[in-house]
């Protein structure tokens with residue numbers, strides 16, 4: 001009787017553990033992947049602390065905070081991850097006359113990376129891993145269109161006798177004749193609204209590669225969200241953008257030009273300027289200056305950008321953050337934490353060079 005032996009030629013492949021929280025898909029690429037990703041992620045703002053950057057970057061910078069844009073380099077076509085059928089050839093020694101037939105099994109070279117980086121939301125995830133793909137889909141929709149919002153979510157607005165959800169902007173006009181409204185509430189609100197906020201901040205933090213804001217920071221922060229009518233559902237809205245404004249004590253003034261020698265040479269007593277972002281030439285004076293409000297998070301969903309939403313949110317925050325005391329960004333009363341390249345563009349256009357920088 002003929003017998004067939006099968007020689008197994010493939011090795012086992014480490015499977016990644018996919019996790020079930022939105023904040024933990026494959027971005028940044030998992031160290032458990034069997035091969036490094038073939039591409040650097042696409043342009044995506046990232047936020048690191050000033051101390052993190054100072055410990056890893058050019059020591060000539062005193063420190064350099066930032067949510068930083070990552071490289072936009074595209075992968076060479078050849079480096080595209082693919083599940084390739086890579087066995088040299090299928091060998092089969094056909095038996096004749098009842099001789100033993102030896103087969104060599106085809107194997108898949110799955111050592112090729114299967115991480116994908118979405119060009120729309122910048123997230124890296126494992127193609128083919130259902131959990132990862134599902135997490136990516138949800139995140140991508142939120143980043144592009146914004147999370148949904150129902151007015152019923154605001155019913156949870158009373159804390160004892162105090163109404164903590166305030167509409168600070170009604171019929172706010174945007175470019176293109178669109179309109180929206182801005183509401184504000186404490187960042188440590190809790191309850192249903194708190195759960196919604198947690199999801200929103202997870203999405204924002206994942207997009208910015210920023211850490212969670214600690215409870216101590218949330219206790220001293222207010223959230224401002226920009227709501228626009230839902231495109232199809234009546235009585236529902238979308239969160240098109242958000243700002244987290246935080247009570248701070250000091251921040252550093254931005255120096256308009258590069259850390260020029262004249263800054264140091266003209267006054268040798270003065271501490272050297274701090275390079276915050278060598279790519280964008282963002283520098284500041286290290287002297288801590290009293291500053292009442294910091295912007296720790298700023299995010300607008302990608303399909304609603306360049307309509308003026310960030311400006312409107314920042315206006316709302318600066319005028320209402322401290323009751324009865326509107327703040328003037330052009331006079332250094334507002335600071336951004338580790339701004340991304342896009343954040344710096346907004347800082348400059350909104351604060352006309354007066355917005356400061358602080359470490360959260």
Ligand SMILES: CC(C)(COP(=O)(O)OP(=O)(O)OC[C@H]1O[C@@H](n2cnc3c(N)ncnc32)[C@H](O)[C@@H]1OP(=O)(O)O)[C@@H](O)C(=O)NCCC(=O)NCCS
Pocket residue numbers: 045067208241297298299300301304305306307308309310311312336337338339340341342343344345346349350
């Ligand atoms: C940065 C961000 C919040 C801006 O939101 P936005 O609603 O598009 O900003 P606005 O429409 O209010 O822009 C106001 C002005 O800022 C400047 N600006 C905003 N985004 C810019 C960009 N990508 N490139 C250059 N300038 C930009 C422009 O001067 C703009 O005015 P204009 O559109 O008339 O030219 C948004 O692009 C975003 O969420 N990016 C990803 C997250 C991020 O980097 N956040 C910043 C953290 S510090």
Ligand SMILES: [Zn+2]
Pocket residue numbers: 118119120121122123136139140
């Ligand atoms: Zn995506």
